[in-house]
Amino acid sequence: MDTKISRRDFLKLAGSMAVAPALPSWMPRMAFAPQGVEPPGDILVVVFQRGGMDGISAVIPHGDPDYYHHRRRLAIPEPEDGSDQTGIDLDGYFGLHPSLRPLKDLWDEKTLAIVHAVGSPDPTHSHFDAMDYMERGTPGEKSIPTGWIGRHLQTASWQNESPFRAIGMGGVMQSALRGPIPVTTLKSIADFHLQGGTAELDELRARLSALYNLGSPLDQHALETFNAVDILAKIDVTNYTPSGGAAYPETEFGMAMKQVAQIAKAEIGLEVACVDIGGWDTHNLQGQLDGELPMLLSELSAGLASLYHDLGERAKRVTVVTMSEFGRRVYENGSSGTDHGHGNRMFVVGGGVNGGKVHGQWPGLAPDKLFGPGDLNITTDYRDVLGEIVEKRLKNPKLNEIFPNYTDWKNIGVVQS
């Protein structure tokens, strides 16, 4: 394929510039693009909530009497106007946890869409299997080694050569990104450079780069690292001030979201960013209005809302989607927590979403409507949500390659074409 050859030429070129990086200080996305190809769609930001979020505490079905019946200790009280100790009503049936307050503004301006009773159809209650299936994009099937985002990047008609086309925040490569397209992992933009005095640094770097040009399988990683260092060197990190009144939480997640905004604004070819936020495995004392879960929800919502506001006009071309490997048991356990469940909810944020609406069918929480040991049922396959985003927002129609073996597509209408 031409694009692959041109990618390698690009890398060779970049590698030979090791001593004096000569990349332009402002590098428009187009600089990486092959001639005569349509520009890509939105930037996609995927937030993975690891551990299994309790979806019915985040988006409460306050109109479903069974919710209050099952959740004696943990249910979020029915919305009351002006109270910060109750749910925040959305549509008369669903409401947000009060710790998700920052998301209410997005809901009101129709840039937040919610999908409920959504998830991966595989019945596993194992974190690791559930995450694995979800990120591969092939529930119940482990034979395909790549991830759904990796396959999207691979099959898109637009092939952009930037090392920042796909980034894994937190220094890890999320398995959804697995595939032939290189991924840059990043913890801190400010620290992403070789340490040492400048004079000797160029010298060291040239030798190091030569050592990684002798045929080691690690050479590719090294080359990608050098390229990424060169480009990030042009981003002013010390003077970055978020726009739109964004106040990112001072946490790893908050910092990751802030850096996604920086990279998006720097126009260095970003198409997909994966961000993790962990700690959702609330078996014990999960907390109702205060405690472990509410703190996480507040961190999540502050991060999502800050990214949206910080991006300003650019948010029209950004889609953020959140997911978690499964929801939690509808029945509380004896230690004021919840065990692993099934159905969950997803948030979709951006200028191109059909916001202000809870999408999907609510299966209800009556005991005979529950799945397996007492879990929320799934009425929407998470691939329907992702597929729609990939097709309509990322402009990649090759869903049969990105989600192979899935044929039962349903139109959710969660994003605009």
Next chain:
Amino acid sequence: MTISRRDFLKASGLMAAWTALSACAPNTETPPSHAHATPGATQAATSQVFPEFTQAVVPSAMPILDGEALLQHTLRRLTFGPTPEMLDKARSMGLEAFIEEQLLPESIPDPEIDALLQPFRTLNMTVAQRLELNENSRSARELIDATILRQRHSQRQVFEMMVDFWGNHFNIYIGKFLCKVLKTDDDLKVIRPNALGKFRDLLYASAKSPAMLVYLDQAESLGESPNENYARELMELHTVGVESGYSHHDVAELARVLTGWTISRPNNQKIGPGIYYFNPDIHDYGEKHILGTMISPTGESEGMLILDMLASHNSTAHFISQKLARRFISDSPDLAFVDALSQVFIDTDGDIRQLLRTILNSEAFKSSAGMKFKKPLDFFISTLRVTDAKMTENSRKLYEQLQLLGQLPFSWLMPDGYPDVEEYWATTSGMLDRWNFGFMLASNVIRGAAVNLSALTRDAASPEDVVDVLSIRFLGSRMPDDARSILVDLASSNSLDVIIPSVAGMILGSPHFQVR
């Protein structure tokens, strides 16, 4: 469907073929020999590093090592980095005798460790005493410090390697609630006494480890609505594995069996706080069915019965064997070998020493040189060992580096433990962090670690000498010619005393040093 780049590299054995060129050369004065690498492997390594992703390649056969090359390979795998002293010891004892001695750690004097651990008083305190400390994270900090010091300095390297292995297998995140003060006991009373013993004893001890019961919420599990967290991971991660085919019903029933397995509260006067005990008042005394077996309600012994079943289960034998093979052979160990290892597990009732002997004697092991990418902890400790870094009192800054690299002990949140595969760790930011750490350590700019490179290179009079002395010290052999000439070039670019730290940092950052 096409395969990913990293899978491709794994499948083709490229990493192994490539490192065979550089890592197997004996420690002699002659240039490294390429005789071990087959022509096919050389071809693959030099011309096809970035293959297209649409084709698979038949793995190249790797040479089966012996003599000095096998000795070095074995020590790279079994230790946190072979020092020249340890290599010499293995050479003089003979490899087999060296391994047998390592498998009996109590027989190896370790006076340096005794002295180094002297200041860490929380290691020998009771839970009650640790709880009374004003500084509530002190015991966690001291345990992390002690663990790193042991890995760096202990003569009982195989033992420390297995302590790390089981510590990850039975992972406990030290930041969770009382785990801050309880993990010290888990390390001392569960992991260390059994790290080279029988898997069964390890499992039994872990199931009554207060830190584990807190970490996986078992201590809070009540009869009428049990908490499933520990029951699930006991099957999925500690014993039979998720592929073994148990159902959610089995998990729920096991959670019922384990109700009552709890720990004493902080104000318990009778037995003291944070001690395991069985509380019949919160046990579910109904009948249960697990993995097709009916369990009569007898209390605590129901749990013992299940632990016995799990320890004896063929799936456990397979699961543990696969994990050991992944640690000591390669990320994707040969399935036939894993089956053979499982049989040894079954025949010996999970005798960990016997499993290790089987691995070390296997062709799979002897032909796996360089196939393992160092985890950040492997990389970090090995740099300290080969540079003979002295760890000074205030080690905060040094451990921040390990945290940045991504693998501070006992700090992995999820119960599966730190990943042990290259794919997870070989990333852009991961490479950069390693390079920076190597250069900074060699330049003596990290507080908490001091290296004396002029002592290590005392006899080196020329740029060539410096490169060779440091390569032999860090890698066990001289660099292959192509890499060596790059380093000699660097070493010639300034006066020796100025340039030596750069040369050292460069070797630590080289692709050759990233594998074990």
